[in-house]
Amino acid sequence: MPPFVALESRVYYSRYAPDGYGRADCIMIYPPVLHVADYKNGTGIPVEAEENPQMMLYALGALETYAPIYGDSIDTIQMTIIQPNAGGVKEWSISRKDLEYWGAHTVRPAAELAYAGKGDFAPSTPNDGSEDRCHFCRAKATCTARSEMYLGLESYEAKKPALLTDAEVGGILERAAGLAAWASDLKDYALKTILNGGAIPGFKAVEGRSTREWDGGTDAAFNKLKERGVEEALLWERRPVTPPALEKALGKKPFEAVADLVVKKSGKPTLAPETDSRKSYNAAVIAFRGDCESVGAADG
Numbered sequence: 001m002p003p004f005v006a007l008e009s010r011v012y013y014s015r016y017a018p019d020g021y022g023r024a025d026c027i028m029i030y031p032p033v034l035h036v037a038d039y040k041n042g043t044g045i046p047v048e049a050e051e052n053p054q055m056m057l058y059a060l061g062a063l064e065t066y067a068p069i070y071g072d073s074i075d076t077i078q079m080t081i082i083q084p085n086a087g088g089v090k091e092w093s094i095s096r097k098d099l100e101y102w103g104a105h106t107v108r109p110a111a112e113l114a115y116a117g118k119g120d121f122a123p124s125t126p127n128d129g130s131e132d133r134c135h136f137c138r139a140k141a142t143c144t145a146r147s148e149m150y151l152g153l154e155s156y157e158a159k160k161p162a163l164l165t166d167a168e169v170g171g172i173l174e175r176a177a178g179l180a181a182w183a184s185d186l187k188d189y190a191l192k193t194i195l196n197g198g199a200i201p202g203f204k205a206v207e208g209r210s211t212r213e214w215d216g217g218t219d220a221a222f223n224k225l226k227e228r229g230v231e232e233a234l235l236w237e238r239r240p241v242t243p244p245a246l247e248k249a250l251g252k253k254p255f256e257a258v259a260d261l262v263v264k265k266s267g268k269p270t271l272a273p274e275t276d277s278r279k280s281y282n283a284a285v286i287a288f289r290g291d292c293e294s295v296g297a298a299d300g
């Protein structure tokens, strides 16, 4: 019998966390296995499947929906993260019993504490090696713990001696990685508040930069200009297509005709968090390889 498949399904796990729900990309059921798969498009931090709380919560939600139909025939929960741009496919499985135990003894007590306004806040940054929990939190703009994490950067001002240690630089960079996102969350919140009639001291809403477009379409405007003697060459920009864009447009086979003319330039060293999936920069390897390498030669 083919597996049951549900795509983009809302799953509710409010039995464990009040109002808890999520959207699972793909749920497959082929007893005794219930499989939850999630696609991640990000190129940043690779997301692990093992003990991934988001996936475990989705699996609990999927059980809430489908266990009344499949009953005890489900005993294994398989979870898959598909992240083509950072780490590929990761899989992990857990017994249904252990998952439900985690829901009852870890999630539920933590959710009860959070609902009561107790418990410890654990603000995260995009680079601290964990998934950026705050990014998906409804309180992300006005959470005091998150603001303290970023505003705490200022405590370095009064430091003696006056120079930061390398360890402090690393700590600051880790937190600063989320600073722009936090400021953007605050701006979104402030604008929404003002548009809803509230007030944020020192700020107001204004009309953003306007753009100009052709009324009636580009063709009508260009035809009129050409009738008046404006040359076609002035109306269009002509730019060469980059090798990757051309390969995408032509397909691999036709592109092979010029593949030996493509060179891959070495990228400049750039700072990345330790969790980044790329190899560490090695100047010796790059010098040995030369300033650039022929992609056609490397492939061949």
Ligand code: SF4
Pocket: 121, 122, 123, 124, 133, 134, 137, 138, 139, 140, 141, 143, 144, 145, 146
């Ligand atoms: S924004 Fe605050 S409440 Fe939300 S996850 Fe971060 S620390 Fe927790």
